[in-house]
Amino acid sequence: MNPNRELSHHTLVALVENRAGVLARVTDLIARRGYNIISLAVAPTNDDSLSRITIVVDVEKAPLEQIVKQLFKLINVIEIAELAPADAITRELVLATVEFTPENAAALDDVLARAAGHVLVQERTETSLTVSAGGSSAQIDALGAALSVFSVVHFQRTGQVALPKLGQSVPIMRAR
Amino acid sequence: MTAPERLNGAEALIKSLEMEGVEVVFGYPGGAILPVYDPLLDGKLRHVLVRHEQGAGHMAEGYAHATGRPGVCIVTSGPAATNIVTPLADAMLDSVPMVCITGQVSLGAIGTDAFQECDTTGITRSITKHNYLVTRAQDIPGVVREAFHIATTGRPGPVLIDIPKDLVDANNPDSYFDFDWPEVPELPGYRPVLTPRDDVVTEAVDLMLAARRPVLYVGGGVLKARGANVVLELAEMLGIPVVTTLMARGAFPDDHELCLGMPGMHGQFTAITAIQECDLLVAMGSRFDDRVTGKVATFAPDAKVIHVDIDPAEHGKVRLPQVAVAGDCRIVMELMVEEIKQRGPEAQADIAPWRQKVSGWQEKYPLTYKQSAPGEGLKPQYVVERLRDLSPADTIVCSGVGQHQMFASQYWKFNYPYTWINSGGLGTMGFAVPAAVGAKVGMPDRTVWAIDGDGCFQMTAQELITASIERIPIKVAIMNNGNLGMVRQWQQLFYDERYSEVELGQDLPNYVQWAQSMGCVAFRVEETSEVDEIIERANAINDRPVVVEFRLVEEENVYPMVSAGASNSDVIVDPSQQAALEAERAAKATDQSSDGFPTSIADTHQNASS
Ligand SMILES: Cc1ncc(C[n+]2csc(CCOP(=O)(O)OP(=O)(O)O)c2C)c(N)n1
Ligand SMILES: [Mg+2]
Numbered sequence: 001m002n003p004n005r006e007l008s009h010h011t012l013v014a015l016v017e018n019r020a021g022v023l024a025r026v027t028d029l030i031a032r033r034g035y036n037i038i039s040l041a042v043a044p045t046n047d048d049s050l051s052r053i054t055i056v057v058d059v060e061k062a063p064l065e066q067i068v069k070q071l072f073k074l075i076n077v078i079e080i081a082e083l084a085p086a087d088a089i090t091r092e093l094v095l096a097t098v099e100f101t102p103e104n105a106a107a108l109d110d111v112l113a114r115a116a117g118h119v120l121v122q123e124r125t126e127t128s129l130t131v132s133a134g135g136s137s138a139q140i141d142a143l144g145a146a147l148s149v150f151s152v153v154h155f156q157r158t159g160q161v162a163l164p165k166l167g168q169s170v171p172i173m174r175a176r
Numbered sequence: 177m178t179a180p181e182r183l184n185g186a187e188a189l190i191k192s193l194e195m196e197g198v199e200v201v202f203g204y205p206g207g208a209i210l211p212v213y214d215p216l217l218d219g220k221l222r223h224v225l226v227r228h229e230q231g232a233g234h235m236a237e238g239y240a241h242a243t244g245r246p247g248v249c250i251v252t253s254g255p256a257a258t259n260i261v262t263p264l265a266d267a268m269l270d271s272v273p274m275v276c277i278t279g280q281v282s283l284g285a286i287g288t289d290a291f292q293e294c295d296t297t298g299i300t301r302s303i304t305k306h307n308y309l310v311t312r313a314q315d316i317p318g319v320v321r322e323a324f325h326i327a328t329t330g331r332p333g334p335v336l337i338d339i340p341k342d343l344v345d346a347n348n349p350d351s352y353f354d355f356d357w358p359e360v361p362e363l364p365g366y367r368p369v370l371t372p373r374d375d376v377v378t379e380a381v382d383l384m385l386a387a388r389r390p391v392l393y394v395g396g397g398v399l400k401a402r403g404a405n406v407v408l409e410l411a412e413m414l415g416i417p418v419v420t421t422l423m424a425r426g427a428f429p430d431d432h433e434l435c436l437g438m439p440g441m442h443g444q445f446t447a448i449t450a451i452q453e454c455d456l457l458v459a460m461g462s463r464f465d466d467r468v469t470g471k472v473a474t475f476a477p478d479a480k481v482i483h484v485d486i487d488p489a490e491h492g493k494v495r496l497p498q499v500a501v502a503g504d505c506r507i508v509m510e511l512m513v514e515e516i517k518q519r520g521p522e523a524q525a526d527i528a529p530w531r532q533k534v535s536g537w538q539e540k541y542p543l544t545y546k547q548s549a550p551g552e553g554l555k556p557q558y559v560v561e562r563l564r565d566l567s568p569a570d571t572i573v574c575s576g577v578g579q580h581q582m583f584a585s586q587y588w589k590f591n592y593p594y595t596w597i598n599s600g601g602l603g604t605m606g607f608a609v610p611a612a613v614g615a616k617v618g619m620p621d622r623t624v625w626a627i628d629g630d631g632c633f634q635m636t637a638q639e640l641i642t643a644s645i646e647r648i649p650i651k652v653a654i655m656n657n658g659n660l661g662m663v664r665q666w667q668q669l670f671y672d673e674r675y676s677e678v679e680l681g682q683d684l685p686n687y688v689q690w691a692q693s694m695g696c697v698a699f700r701v702e703e704t705s706e707v708d709e710i711i712e713r714a715n716a717i718n719d720r721p722v723v724v725e726f727r728l729v730e731e732e733n734v735y736p737m738v739s740a741g742a743s744n745s746d747v748i749v750d751p752s753q754q755a756a757l758e759a760e761r762a763a764k765a766t767d768q769s770s771d772g773f774p775t776s777i778a779d780t781h782q783n784a785s786s
Contacts, residue, residue, distance in 0.1 A: 074365070
């Protein structure tokens, strides 16, 4: 499933203080309104006193605005913006382990070759392999679909990260 | 430079509170907070020992409401922390500046289901403006500083500081550090906007000057901004009618000719109707609470909205404003006044016909009630009127939640800011007595009356023991109707008079004996003829708390009333006025339908009453 395909899916990016409990504050605020978080990616930025959180949520436009304002009110949230898919570069990473047989190994290799631009084989035995793949959420979706005819043991996505496209001015709520 | 003082966490906490200018804390000791109670003995802080932690929280709120300074409470971990959850939620919804310190089990024990452990920061996350779990003793001064800063600036609110026991334990060498009082913190994610953008103020003023049927809808934000004087100036300058919400009673004098009273579910007819018919609603620190708007879709249907609020998240939360002004209400109003002055009096549209229309409503549909016959029990409205007229003009009134709260808000004349203290957002029964104690601690020279329900009183009455022992001479009027009156009213109107679990009975407890046993002077009033004398006697006592039980009629409904989910245009008035109102509405409906005007307001009314 493509997280951006649904109209009610929205990507929020927040710059937050890198402190205990901040993520819980952010997710709590969304959860207590009954909205589902589709994906969540969080890690420190190049300045390790700050973290960036990317959240894909399933919320209609009107409540979303209210959620963004409420998130911005959190003391530890420094910046927050909603990124429209057209205005953003989005990337996800997946690690997938797939089992294969002598009969379908060639077909699997074929799938991997076609996705060669963004798939890397990390490990391989005679019966299974683990690949990493980075790309847009749509590309990861497509890879998932292509692999589904094999025996997929793990398909672990990181959740999407996103940045505004260069030259794109995105309305950002900022405390400073 | 003097050498830094070497303190342990507990001493540093007390010192930090003193540095913040705290004079009084409301609290209750216990295991995890014990180390903090030891240096308390040596410091300058006054500690008020409550009888239940909920009391400490509401006292801190009452203190903050009355003084504008942050209320502070200190309690232990686990059950004490959960006991103070209600006041925190209350302070959150009513934007009350408050700092709550809770003890926590030692750092190493957190997460082990230790004795009296609970996840205090987790539990209170959504009911505090911010909270902290301190993990190093030397962080205490900085955290205290931040907490007070956050609690008192921007949109005020409660901040909780959870402190593990080992960080304040004098026997723990790691809890000692060189005390350093930090500067007001730089918080990268917290910059409340106080001064609005010039262009939005201009836009707002344009609308205000052009409006022909404006209403100024004043909310609690005006009080938080200490803006009562400017509201008066602004309103008089424009001649704009003013409504004050339940949180803003007293922000504009009730006796002023421009004051229409309280809007909303049990507001005054004129306040409700003026909003429904206005062409411009200037929301000043108010938040379009559902108790004010009734059915949102039909609220102020013809109005453009200017929404001034320090919290931009309020803009468009309920109603999309034409002009959203983010800023401190006082600063915004000062800028408005300046700009209106510059434009000159000719710049304003004629609102005289509107003012006339509004006065017409006031004359036709004032608050009214029928006095009771002798032997019937007292009318709550009458009791409030007599309390009002026999007490000093600047008396501080605290209330519980229920019918008595609405009668108090309706019938008292609030002519001074910070004289009305109640639980508006959370609607916390049991708020009145402890809030009154807190208010009296903050304003010892003022008369403080708690106007409380019999149901509410039974929830937190034990704080009268605190009041007696600490010599905090508050006065409590128990509006004893023997019922959970407000719930009863709903069951009568919306559940076919099927009364389910609302009868308390008037005789048990014996309120007079109970109050006396708690060290209060106590009276019971049963006859209308006795009311004045007893109130005067109560007002004359100033060395002890006084409790007056007023025996009310058991059934008395609060009017006006907008039924839950109904449109404000369908407000029901006192039974003695309702027939006239319905006739007027019917006439208007035929009038409008023959003109081809929309009949929606009248239509909905007919549906509702059929
Ligand atoms: C803690 C709490 N529990 C329940 C309610 C629901 N409630 C609202 S008003 C009310 C009745 C209050 O009774 P009383 O204090 O006697 O006041 P009255 O309406 O009779 O004046 C109740 C139960 C509440 N607001 N708060
Ligand atoms: Mg009652």
